[in-house]
Amino acid sequence: MESLKLKKITALWIVTVITLFIVAIVLGLLMRLNQAEVISEEPLTFYSNMTTHGLMMIGIWFVAGMVAVNYLLQRYVNTSYAVSVFAFVFTVIGVVMLWVSTFIGKFSTGWTFLYPLPFKDIGASSWATPLFLLSLTVLGVGWLVWSVAMMAQIFRKYSLSQAFAWQHLFKKNPTVETPPFILITTITLVGVIASLIAAVIVIILYFAEYFSIGGFVNDALLMKNLIYFFGHTIANEMLYLGVAVIYEIFAEASGRPKWKTTWYVSLAWNTALIFILTAFFHHLYMDFVQPQGLQIVGQLASYLASLPSAAVTVFSIIVAVYKVKTNWSIVNLLFFLGVAGWVIGGMGAIIDATISNNIVLHNTLWVPAHFHTYNVMGNVLFSFAFFYWFSTQNINKLIMSNLTRVTLAVLIIGGIGFLMAFYIGGANSIPRRYSVYPAGLASAPYLAKIGFTFAILYLAAILVFFFNISKRCFAILSTPSSPA
Amino acid sequence: MFRYIVYTFFAGLSLLTGLSSLSKSQTEPIDLSEEQGIYTKIYNAPLRVYGESKINRINQLYQQRPLLLAFVYTRCTGICNPFLLQLKETLELTHSENNFQVLVVSFDSYDDTSTMHQAAIRFGLNNNPQWTFGVTDRIDSLNKSVQFAPAWDSIRSQFDHEALIVGINNQGYITKKLLGIRDIHDIKLMISSINNEFIPSYRLPGKNNLLSCFNYDPKTGKNTMAIGFFIIALPATITLIIILTIVLFTSKRKTL
C-alpha cells in the first residue's frame, strides 16, 4: 500500500512538474512572439530560451511519467522512497544548473546539443558548455538510479520471463499472471535505461574531446547517431510511461473490471521494444552518409511501431468505451482525449517518417507539429489525468463541474489551434528553430501569431488545472505524518 | 552515509567545472583537394608503352574499361614505391578484374618506355593485362587537367609531390581522386565511382576517423563494422548487462 511518505513525495513532484511546465510554456510563448515579430529578442536570447524550453519539456514529462509509474508500482512491489527523493533532488539541481548555463551563460545549442556545435563559438560564456554538460550528467545520474532501482524492484518479485510476460505467450491461464502495468513498465524502463546510457556515452565522449586539447576528436556521424538514439528514445518512452498508467487505472476510473495481460498484449509490447530502439534512425534520413540499410530500418521501424500501439492499446481503449456505460470523470476523459491526440500525432509522424516526404519536411515546422501533438494533446493529458486521480484520492469526488467542462473545451481548442499553426507552417516549408523568418515566407509571422494566441488559451486551461491539482497536493503535503 | 555520497559527488562536480575552464577543444582542419576537377574531362594525352605500338592515346584505354590513373616516377626515393606496392596489393584484395584497369604514368621527363617497363618488372606487373606502364610527351597538359603540380627540388634531385590516383570513367570524365596511400574501402569507392555507381556520401580524410561507424563495401553491398558501430550498440548492450545483473542478484520470492 502507498505510504503517506510516498504520497507526499508524489505530491511534491506533481506541484514541481506543473510549475516548471508553466515556466517552459512561457518560454515557448516568447519564442512564438519573437517569430511573430511582436517582440524582438537577441538571437542569442531566443536560442538559449529555445534550449531551455526543449530540455525542460522533455525532462518534465519524463519525470511526470516516472512519478506516476513509481506511485502505481507500489501496488505490486516495494518501491524506494529514498530513491524517489534522490531523483527529485538531482532533477531540481540539474534544472537549476541548466538555467544558469542558458539564462546566464547563454548556452544555446538547442536541447539536442548536436556535435560539434557546443565546442564552437556560440556566443556563450566559456563555462556555459561544461556546465550544460554537467547539468545533463546530474539529471542523467538521478534518472538512471531511479530507473535501475525500479527495475530492480520489479525483478525482486518477478522473474525475467514473468516481467516480460513471456508465460502469457504460451499458456492461456499461466500460474503467475503479469499485470499489464508491470509488463509495460518493464519494457519502457529497458528503453529508458538504454537512452540514458547513450546520453552518458555522449557526455563522456564530449568531455574526452574537451579535456584532450586536440588529442581526441569525435566523429560527427557517431555523435549524431548517439544523440538521436538518446533524444528520440527518451521522448518515445515518456509517452509509454503514460500508456502504462492508462492500462492500470483507466478501467478502474471508468468503473470497469481491470485489464489483464493476454498473449497479444505480451506479443505487442515485446515486439514494440525492438521498434522503439531502432526507430531513431529516422532522424538521420538527410545524412546520406548513413548506411542505406539503416535508413530503411528507420522507416520500417517507425511504421511498424504504430502496429502494437494501434492494434492493442488504442483498440483496447475503444473496445472499453464503445457502447459501454462508462463513468466519465476528468480522469478517464483526459486519458481518452490523450489517446486521440496520440493517434492523430501518429498520423503526422508516419507522414514525416516516410523518407521521400522527409526530404521536404525535415527541419520544417512539421517536425515540432507532430512532436508537440504527441505531448500537448497526448502525453500531457495522460499525466494530468494521473495528477487528478492521485490528488483527489477518491474517484467519486471527480464529478465534472461546469468550469472543468469549459476548461477542457478551452484546452482542446487552444491545443488544436496552436498545433495547426505548426502543421500549416510545415506544409509551407517554414523552417524550424529560426528566431525570425526570412522575407519570402510571408505566412510565417502570421502563423506564429496564431500559434501564440491559441497557446495562451491552452495555458489558461493549464493554470486552472494547476490551481485545482496543487490545492489538493498541498493538502496532502501538509497532512501530519504521525498516525491519528 | 547517503549524505556524504551526495556531498562528494557535488564536490567532484565543482572541481570538474573549475578544471574545465583550463581546457578547450580544437578545430579539425579540413582537406578538400580531392574535390578538385570532378566531372571534368581528362586531357587525352598521347601515350608510349613498351612493346605496344597500338596504344597511343589515353582514350583508347578508358573507352575499353574505366581507368585508375596513378602518377609516379622511377627515380623516386620517397612515396612512389610504397604507394604502388600498396595499390597493387589493395587492388588484388578487391577481387574485381573486369571493371577497371590501371595506367601508371611517369611525370618525370627522365623516364622513357624502357625505365617504366623495368619498373613494371620490379612490381611483377609486366605481364598483367590490367596494368599499363607508360610515358607521355605532353605531361604538363596531363598534370594540369588533374590539378597535379609536382615541384622539382634540384638539391635533392627529387620531385616534391603527392601520391595521386585519378579515377576516370569510360567517357573520360574524372569521377574521383584519392591523395595519399589509401585503404581498401576508399579504393572500392573509387572503383564504384568510375563505373558510374552513385555514391551518396563519403568521408573526407581527416583525424576523426578513429570512431567511425561503418566501412561500406559497395561491391557486396554490405557494411563491415568499424568501432563506431559497437559504440552505437553499447547502450543496448549495457542495458542488457544491467538487467541480467539485476536478475542475478535479486532473490525471487517463490510465492507471489
Place this chain on the structure above:
Amino acid sequence: MEHHSMLLLFIILAVFLAIVFVTVFVSSIKVSDENHGLKNTLRKRFWFSLVLTIVLGILTAVTLPKSPYFIFAKETPSKVIHVAALQFSFFMTEKEIDPKQPVGESIVIPLNQVVEFRVTSFDVNHGFAIYGPDMKLITQTQAMPGYVNSLRHKFTVPGEYRVLCLEFCGMGHQGMQTTFKVN
C-alpha cells in the same frame, strides 16, 4: 508527395480519427445499463492489424524507391557544384573550394539536366535546403563536417532559387542563405 497534399492527407486523417473518437465517446453516454459493447474483439483486432500491415506495406513499397539516395542514381550529372557551409554562409562553386581561402561564385544551373551538389561543412552541422521560386522546399541534405554528401536533382522550372540553412547552427542560423539561378 507534394506539400499541400501532405497537409490535406493529415487533416483528412485527423478529422476522421476525431470523428471516430467522438462517436465512440457519445456511444458510451447514450447506451443503457446493459453492456452493448463490441463482440468478437479478437477477430476484429486481427482484421484491423492485417489491414494496417497491408497499408503500411504498400506505403513502404511505393515510397522507398523515391528516396533521395535512389532517384537520379543511374544518371550522370552534367555538372558538379561544390558547396561548403560555414557559420553563417554557403560557398558554392563549380571549381574546387580551398578551405584556407574559400571563395564562392554565382551559380547558374542548366534547366532539365541532372546536377550534383557535393556538400560539406567547415565547422558544424548545417542544412543545405533548396527552395524554389515559389519558396517551397524542393530538396535538401545535411552538411556535416568531415563528410561530403552528394545531392542530385533535375531542375525543371527556371528562376531564382534560394538555399536556406535548415540545421540549427548557432546565432546566425536564421540569416544563413544563398541563391542561384536556373535557366
